[in-house]
Amino acid sequence: GGLQLLSETSADIFISTFKDDIDTTNIKQEIVHFSSYVMQLNLPIISPQNIYIYVHENNLKEVFPNVYISLRLYLTLPVSNCEAERTNSKLELIENTRRTSLHQEKLNSLVRLSAEREITNALDFSDLIQKFSELKSRKKPLS
Structure with a gap:
């Protein structure tokens, strides 16, 4: 369970899905580095909301700007009906x-x-x- 290290293939799928909403220049490396960083944190519960809060509270928005935007996009997507x-x-x-x-x-x-x-x-x-x-x-x- 929990977050697994994202592969470059997963990053490619994400990029193709959200290419109009994020800067695609360095996003692949940013996603891979960020997932590795999060795995080292040993957070008690790894969820998109907890990760977003962690990034926001620790001023990592500038370090991982596309990840921050991506998390914000994910957390504000309309809920299924x-x-x-x-x-x-x-x-x-x-x-x-x-x-x-x-x-x-x-x-x-x-x-x-x-x-x-x-x-x-x-x-x-x-x-x-x-x-x-x-x-x-x-x-x-x-x-």
Whole structure:
């Protein structure tokens, strides 16, 4: 695990991907030297964010300017929309299986619960279950 020493081939791939955003003159050597430098640091956790912070706090922006720009580019790239796709997949699943028997309001509530599952998982439903079980008629609204 962790960061491995970057090869010149990896540097070439990086250069071709970001050639419009960085100075390509000395970037290959800079990437190879920087990766070797980082490996010698023995940082507890090697992540792009930690490396960026280290470079910034130790004034290495002038020593490795293209690496600094590259890290900044990487850390500001838009996040993938996987979470939104996952939520939409849940919506399709719920719609396909329950659409005919559920009102739109209930469907929207289920989608919201699915999308906000971190909050939902943290809720304690024991009081609600207790109230529901105490009702004589299950058709009564919960208060």
